[in-house]
Amino acid sequence: NAGVTQTPKFRVLKTGQSMTLLCAQDMNHEYMYWYRQDPGMGLRLIHYSVGEGTTAKGEVPDGYNVSRLKKQNFLLGLESAAPSQTSVYFCASSYGVASRGTDTQYFGPGTRLTVL
Amino acid sequence: EDKVVQSPLSLVVHEGDTVTLNCSYEVTNFRSLLWYKQEKKAPTFLFMLTSSGIEKKSGRLSSILDKKELSSILNITATQTGDSAIYLCAVLKDMRFGAGTRLTVKP
Numbered sequence: 001n002a003g004v005t006q007t008p009k010f011r012v013l014k015t016g017q018s019m020t021l022l023c024a025q026d027m028n029h030e031y032m033y034w035y036r037q038d039p040g041m042g043l044r045l046i047h048y049s050v051g052e053g054t055t056a057k058g059e060v061p062d063g064y065n066v067s068r069l070k071k072q073n074f075l076l077g078l079e080s081a082a083p084s085q086t087s088v089y090f091c092a093s094s095y096g097v098a099s100r101g102t103d104t105q106y107f108g109p110g111t112r113l114t115v116l
Numbered sequence: 117e118d119k120v121v122q123s124p125l126s127l128v129v130h131e132g133d134t135v136t137l138n139c140s141y142e143v144t145n146f147r148s149l150l151w152y153k154q155e156k157k158a159p160t161f162l163f164m165l166t167s168s169g170i171e172k173k174s175g176r177l178s179s180i181l182d183k184k185e186l187s188s189i190l191n192i193t194a195t196q197t198g199d200s201a202i203y204l205c206a207v208l209k210d211m212r213f214g215a216g217t218r219l220t221v222k223p
Contacts, residue, residue, distance in 0.1 A: 004158075033211065035213075040125075040215050041215060042120070042122075042204060042213035042214050042215040042216050043159070043204065043206070043211075043213040044213070045210060045211055045212075058210065058211075059210065059212070090158060090159075104150065104161045104164060105161070105211070106161075107158035107159050107160070108158055109157045109158050110157055110158060
């Protein structure tokens with residue numbers, strides 16, 4: 001049981017390049033989330049998914065797209081990277097809807113992305 | 117606009133000290149408040165608080181929610197160097213996080 005895994009762990013991009021971050025969980029969780037963490041800003045929700053084939057916007061969705069084609073995977077895409085997207089990206093998953101106060105989230109180890 | 121504010125932003129103590137971390141919130145449709153500990157990588161869950169006035173305890177850590185004051189505190193007694201971390205609180209409606217408190221415990 002690996003929990004929540006993220007690939008890659010580190011990446012450096014040039015402005016305008018695209019990339020996809022992969023999150024995988026083996027806990028059969030329904031809900032998955034993508035956050036970014038910047039110094040002094042805490043964690044901010046980018047997008048989330050309440051089940052296979054569904055996605056929704058979070059607090060800071062602009063510049064990102066997501067897909068949940070399989071229950072165990074949640075992809076975060078940057079179509080045209082910008083320096084403002086330099087951050088540490090965390091994926092999380094939970095059994096059910098965390099916003100109902102019935103569950104907690106399990107976090108992946110993070111991806112450190114630098115956009116030059 | 118919804119917001120979650122943690123204080124202090126950073127704190128340095130010595131082993132054996134007791135610390136109190138604060139989290140205040142202004143969130144519509146509040147449901148629960150969560151505390152996480154973040155060391156080098158991913159945050160790990162500590163507590164979920166839903167009801168006001170009921171203390172949750174785990175070893176030397178304890179936390180309580182005050183819905184009237186729209187706040188929560190996290191207490192750590194007899195601190196150890198292993199408690200050094202960033203402590204995050206998050207408020208459930210849409211998992212809005214505070215900026216965190218960086219705790220450093222010196223030997």
